[in-house]
Amino acid sequence: MTNVEISLKETMTVVEGALGAAVVDYTSGMALGTLGGGKDLDLAVAAAGNTDVIRAKVRTMEHLGLKGEIEDILITLGTQYHLIRLVKGRQGSGLFIYLVLDRGRSNLAMARHQLKRIETELEV
Structure with missing residues (x-):
């Protein structure tokens, strides 16, 4: 089992084309941790907004x-994929992993596969 910080580091290094990742509590919309992002990708804002997507x-x-x-939700943009993966199990109830990928550098099927594995190892 890995904690939030380790899971985010693994996501950003293992998933090719990863631009940013967050672990989010969708009952509150608050990010428990973020890594990556930047001035054009505010992960705290994205965490809150994607909470609304899940609730809807x-x-x-x-x-x-x-x-x-729901296993995961995919939002496809012109240059990016946004993956929302709900965390299953007792430890992750009410959480999701949010991952932003560079569409030109990533393999969506592999990213989903790796995110599923990371999700099963996440301990909060």
Whole structure:
């Protein structure tokens, strides 16, 4: 098991094309930790905004009567991928990992695979 800081460092070094990452509590919208980002990528603002994305999707699933759980959410921009991965299990209830990728330098399938592995090792 790894803590938030170690998980973020691993995400930024292992996932090719990673521009920024955060572990976020989606009950409050607060980032528990961030790494990367920059003046054009404010991870604290993104954490709060993506909390709204998750809440909206959960409400929509409830209205539709869908019983499955969200694994991840992908937002595709012209030059970036934004991946939101909900953390499963007792340790991560109410958390998600937010990862921003450079679309030209990343492999989305590998990023999803690596993020899934990192998520299973995360301990909060």
